[in-house]
Amino acid sequence: xxxxxxxxxxxxxxxxxxxxxxxxxxxxxxxxxxxxxxxxxxxxxxxxxxxxxxxxxxxxxxxxxxxxxxxxxxxxxxxxxxxxxxxxxxxxxxxxxxxxxxxxxxxxxxxxxxxxxxxxxxxxxxxxxxxxxxxxxxxxxxxxxxxxxxxxxxxxxxxxxxxxxxxxxxxxx
Amino acid sequence: xxxxxxxxxxxxxxxxxxxxxxxxxxxxxxxxxxxxxxxxxxxxxxxxxxxxxxxxxxxxxxxxxxxxxxxxxxxxxxxxxxxxxxxxxxxxxxxxxxxxxxxxxxxxxxxxxxxxxxxxxxxxxxxxxxxxxxxxxxxxxxxxxxxxxxxxxxxxxxxxxxxxxxxxxxxxxxx
Numbered sequence: 227x228x229x230x231x232x233x234x235x236x237x238x239x240x241x242x243x244x245x246x247x248x249x250x251x252x253x254x255x256x257x258x259x260x261x262x263x264x265x266x267x268x269x270x271x272x273x274x275x276x277x278x279x280x281x282x283x284x285x286x287x288x289x290x291x292x293x294x295x296x297x298x299x300x301x302x303x304x305x306x307x308x309x310x311x312x313x314x315x316x317x318x319x320x321x322x323x324x325x326x327x328x329x330x331x332x333x334x335x336x337x338x339x340x341x342x343x344x345x346x347x348x349x350x351x352x353x354x355x356x357x358x359x360x361x362x363x364x365x366x367x368x369x370x371x372x373x374x375x376x377x378x379x380x381x382x383x384x385x386x387x388x389x390x391x392x393x394x395x396x397x398x399x
Numbered sequence: 400x401x402x403x404x405x406x407x408x409x410x411x412x413x414x415x416x417x418x419x420x421x422x423x424x425x426x427x428x429x430x431x432x433x434x435x436x437x438x439x440x441x442x443x444x445x446x447x448x449x450x451x452x453x454x455x456x457x458x459x460x461x462x463x464x465x466x467x468x469x470x471x472x473x474x475x476x477x478x479x480x481x482x483x484x485x486x487x488x489x490x491x492x493x494x495x496x497x498x499x500x501x502x503x504x505x506x507x508x509x510x511x512x513x514x515x516x517x518x519x520x521x522x523x524x525x526x527x528x529x530x531x532x533x534x535x536x537x538x539x540x541x542x543x544x545x546x547x548x549x550x551x552x553x554x555x556x557x558x559x560x561x562x563x564x565x566x567x568x569x570x571x572x573x574x
Contacts, residue, residue: 246460248460249460249461249462273487273488274486274487274488274557277461277486277487278454278486278487280457280461281453281454281455281456281457281458281460281461282450282453282454282457283453283457284453284456284457284460284461285452285453285454285455285456285457285458286453286457288418288419288420288453288456288457289420289421289424289449289452289453289456290421314446314449314450315445315446315449316446
């Protein structure tokens with residue numbers, strides 16, 4: 227056996243656990259990517275493509291040393307969405323992204339998860355003050371970016387779609 | 400559960416089969432941009448190759464088995480991708496081989512046999528297929544040299560008709 231990368235870290239917040247993506251997330255993830263709600267995060271996509279996306283998320287950690295966590299409710303174990311640092315070659319720089327499934331919205335989970343992911347990235351990954359790509363129509367994400375202290379920086383393009391680029395403040399002292 | 404940090408390393412007479420890593424992106428992307436992809440779905444961009452590399456690694460975690468980067472013993476540069484593979488819409492578990500450097504020297508067969516031995520001995524598989532695009536004569540020769548026998552074609556919903564070669568089950572005496 228060889229050690230090719232550190233295991234994906236697990237982060238606990240007050241209400242949430244941020245953990246590695248895993249195969250058992252596939253049905254929920256597939257249901258999400260079948261909906262139009264996924265159009266800004268690489269969807270819609272069928273079950274085969276979602277399987278590949280899930281595998282790719284896990285491999286992203288091995289290649290980059292960072293990636294996205296799947297968000298789980300600490301009490302119920304419910305899979306709520308994801309948060310983390312995406313950094314494929316097409317991105318301008320490492321991006322802090324978040325997506326919640328519809329049933330998990332409106333309870334501050336994305337804020338709680340994004341704070342934890344951003345702090346971890348700054349302290350442990352050397353990724354401070356990342357960007358977030360946000361579509362101009364995504365009022366919920368724009369509001370969350372502002373609440374997180376991020377500021378609008380410029381217009382950009384992600385996954386061949388126009389979007390806004392927001393910049394997060396530095397976490398590290 | 401097998402995770403990306405616990406991919407086994409296999410060794411053959413001339414080759415090492417090891418976990419894929421970031422250092423493999425350049426040779427893998429170069430292969431996927433070449434005409435050698437004509438029997439495996441066509442050329443891919445560098446960004447697609449990067450994502451594919453991530454998928455190959457994540458497959459290990461999803462399935463508990465996967466594909467290795469193949470290198471020569473004295474050079475860590477990947478010359479191929481060989482191993483065990485089962486995307487969601489595969490009819491069953493497959494052993495596959497891509498060799499992009501040093502073709503014609505029997506590396507695909509050598510690596511393929513090591514992967515198959517791992518499948519049978521370490522993972523307890525009792526059978527495996529290889530799916531080969533019609534016209535890919537080099538790959539057919541590898542399959543036949545490993546003792547695989549052709550079965551009726553499989554009409555894949557995305558990839559079209561594929562030849563199926565079934566590898567012998569080591570627990571059964573050869574016919």
